Amino acid sequence: MKVGYVALIGRPNVGKSTLLNKTLGQKVAIISDKPQTTRTSILGIKTTEKGQIIFVDNPGIHRPLHKLNKRMMNFVYSSLETSDLLCLLIDATLKFGHGDQFVIDTLRNISTPIFLLINKVDIVKKPKILLIIDKYKDLMGFKEIIPISALTGSNLDVLEEKIYDYLPEAEKIFSDGEISDQSNGFLLSEIIREKVLNHVREELPFVTAVHIDKIEDRTKDSDPPLKNKPKNYIKASIFVEKDSHRRIIIGRHGSLIKAIGMEARQEMEQILGKKLFLELQVKVKERWRDSANVLDLIEKQ
Numbered sequence: 001m002k003v004g005y006v007a008l009i010g011r012p013n014v015g016k017s018t019l020l021n022k023t024l025g026q027k028v029a030i031i032s033d034k035p036q037t038t039r040t041s042i043l044g045i046k047t048t049e050k051g052q053i054i055f056v057d058n059p060g061i062h063r064p065l066h067k068l069n070k071r072m073m074n075f076v077y078s079s080l081e082t083s084d085l086l087c088l089l090i091d092a093t094l095k096f097g098h099g100d101q102f103v104i105d106t107l108r109n110i111s112t113p114i115f116l117l118i119n120k121v122d123i124v125k126k127p128k129i130l131l132i133i134d135k136y137k138d139l140m141g142f143k144e145i146i147p148i149s150a151l152t153g154s155n156l157d158v159l160e161e162k163i164y165d166y167l168p169e170a171e172k173i174f175s176d177g178e179i180s181d182q183s184n185g186f187l188l189s190e191i192i193r194e195k196v197l198n199h200v201r202e203e204l205p206f207v208t209a210v211h212i213d214k215i216e217d218r219t220k221d222s223d224p225p226l227k228n229k230p231k232n233y234i235k236a237s238i239f240v241e242k243d244s245h246r247r248i249i250i251g252r253h254g255s256l257i258k259a260i261g262m263e264a265r266q267e268m269e270q271i272l273g274k275k276l277f278l279e280l281q282v283k284v285k286e287r288w289r290d291s292a293n294v295l296d297l298i299e300k301q
């Protein structure tokens with residue numbers, strides 16, 4: 001069996017989480033069109049007859065300004081050190097810039113083999129891809145350069161083949177049915193955050209965090225009744241940094257928080273396979289991005 005860890009790395013928004021979900025055929029990580037969506041490392045395990053690829057989705061590589069972002073970058077650094085192979089994703093629609101140079105500099109002294117995955121080729125013309133290959137092949141000794149589309153799944157079979165060439169012979173680490181390492185609570189909190197990200201702009205995505213406060217199965221006779229509501233009750237807090245943020249997320253007459261709650265509940269019901277009553281509260285926690293307590297709370301759900 002070939003078994004090993006493959007880290008997905010690259011700038012924010014290049015499509016790392018999209019690639020993870022598409023490869024696994026299941027949603028493990030949330031996705032948005034805003035940068036810095038992923039805040040922690042998420043394992044996605046793909047077991048085939050050839051072996052087991054343990055993908056490690058990571059936060060995007062960026063210059064960290066808050067404690068939150070330093071923690072995000074620490075996840076990246078540790079997966080650079082502990083993986084058997086790195087897949088560096090780039091966005092084929094964007095010009096090479098400072099952010100890309102920062103990524104290259106971050107990888108400069110890493111001895112782990114690196115693949116370059118040129119993503120989003122579904123929306124660029126071939127000559128542009130050739131120019132990107134030309135630019136990148138001189139920057140670093142990539143073991144493979146593969147144009148892919150994480151969205152359509154194009155070339156992901158080729159990628160999987162090539163990945164196996166670089167994994168060591170070993171026993172499986174996870175059992176066949178296991179697909180991720182994250183707790184149910186964390187996934188549910190992320191789904192709520194994804195729905196928030198879909199609805200907001202500007203700094204709101206960066207200042208929003210979600211914590212699942214309670215998951216209750218009120219099926220015992222002694223439980224307090226929930227009038228006309230399903231018996232499975234989930235209570236979650238959405239943290240923002242200012243009252244103005246709070247007002248945006250609540251929306252006019254509560255319209256936005258209602259939409260967020262409905263979208264999140266529907267997806268959570270699908271995952272859990274049962275009807276839910278989801279209660280959301282928006283709370284202001286000034287500068288939570290620099291508060292170790294809040295960061296511990298949201299990280300360890």
Ligand SMILES: Nc1nc2c(ncn2[C@@H]2O[C@H](COP(=O)(O)OP(=O)(O)OP(=O)(O)O)[C@@H](O)[C@H]2O)c(=O)[nH]1
Pocket residue numbers: 011012013014015016017018019030031032033034035036037038039058059060061119120121122123148149150151152
């Ligand atoms: N057209 C196209 N869009 C893509 C592709 N892959 C990802 N996207 C889009 O790019 C955006 C970012 O995708 P994510 O998967 O969240 O990116 P990420 O690298 O995980 O981002 P961070 O978690 O912020 O670091 C989303 O709007 C995706 O739909 C692709 O192959 N083609």
Ligand SMILES: [Mg+2]
Pocket residue numbers: 016017018029030031037038057058059
């Ligand atoms: Mg991501």
